[in-house]
Amino acid sequence: MDPSNAPGRDSGAVIETTGLSKSFRGFTAVDGVDLTVSEGDVHALVGPNGAGKTTLFNLLTGFLKPSAGQIRLSGRDITGSSPERIARLGVARSFQITNLFEQLTLQQHVELALMGTTKLGHRFWVSDRVLAKFADRAGELLDEVGLARQRDVPAGTLAYGQKRALELALALALDPAVLLLDEPTAGMGMEDVERTVELVKRIRANRTVVLVEHNMSVVAGLADRVTVLQFGRILTEGTYDEVRNDPRVIEAYLGGESAA
Numbered sequence: 001m002d003p004s005n006a007p008g009r010d011s012g013a014v015i016e017t018t019g020l021s022k023s024f025r026g027f028t029a030v031d032g033v034d035l036t037v038s039e040g041d042v043h044a045l046v047g048p049n050g051a052g053k054t055t056l057f058n059l060l061t062g063f064l065k066p067s068a069g070q071i072r073l074s075g076r077d078i079t080g081s082s083p084e085r086i087a088r089l090g091v092a093r094s095f096q097i098t099n100l101f102e103q104l105t106l107q108q109h110v111e112l113a114l115m116g117t118t119k120l121g122h123r124f125w126v127s128d129r130v131l132a133k134f135a136d137r138a139g140e141l142l143d144e145v146g147l148a149r150q151r152d153v154p155a156g157t158l159a160y161g162q163k164r165a166l167e168l169a170l171a172l173a174l175d176p177a178v179l180l181l182d183e184p185t186a187g188m189g190m191e192d193v194e195r196t197v198e199l200v201k202r203i204r205a206n207r208t209v210v211l212v213e214h215n216m217s218v219v220a221g222l223a224d225r226v227t228v229l230q231f232g233r234i235l236t237e238g239t240y241d242e243v244r245n246d247p248r249v250i251e252a253y254l255g256g257e258s259a260a
């Protein structure tokens, strides 16, 4: 057996990519990225527009197949695995665009998500007795994201920030070891941003969180480690304080503006 393939080889690394690349018709959006996400960290991916953050995120979750390189999850090679398999291995993601059923209540949403994790799958016809088994856990999850009081309202009536919180509850229903958040505060007002930061602080217990985030005060408040991408490559990496003072990072962000 190739020792580099042994599970748990690098005990602290949950996600490890080597030479990870993705090209779209000759344009390289992610270019030889060696990323290590350590267990228990909140790890932020930042960088100017078009740096390759979303593409990297989609590679990590199997929504895109790499053109080259490898991805390991806790030492297991998952390069080219389907999103379903990666989810089964304990990686859940939230989406930037809310994708909810307007008429279903919050409780129903979470119950269905919980059911989807069992062999019952997403059956349309399930007895009340079976559903009741999920009800308690659904209530707990809604409580965790601060939506306990709205459990019986249709999702369509929620404010934007609350919809994002519901999406988090749906991702948490999978009880993921790794949670990937794609711009969790995008489009939110200041109050919702603060609430989301507090929420992520709560739900990070016992899990690893990777987030793509443009709001630097959110990154400052949450991230143990920050990877800065530019032109599909890692420009630098470190704590928030380390990267924010790095002249290359300042140049990368200002470069876009001065060029405009």
Ligand SMILES: Nc1ncnc2c1ncn2[C@@H]1O[C@H](COP(=O)(O)OP(=O)(O)OP(=O)(O)O)[C@@H](O)[C@H]1O
Binding pocket: 024, 027, 028, 029, 047, 048, 049, 050, 051, 052, 053, 054, 055, 056
């Ligand atoms: N499906 C695709 N086909 C062609 N080019 C793509 C595709 N997806 C992304 N790209 C290009 O790859 C580059 C990186 O895009 P990506 O969305 O990963 O960047 P980003 O860092 O997430 O940017 P933003 O902060 O604006 O969301 C961009 O130049 C983009 O136009």
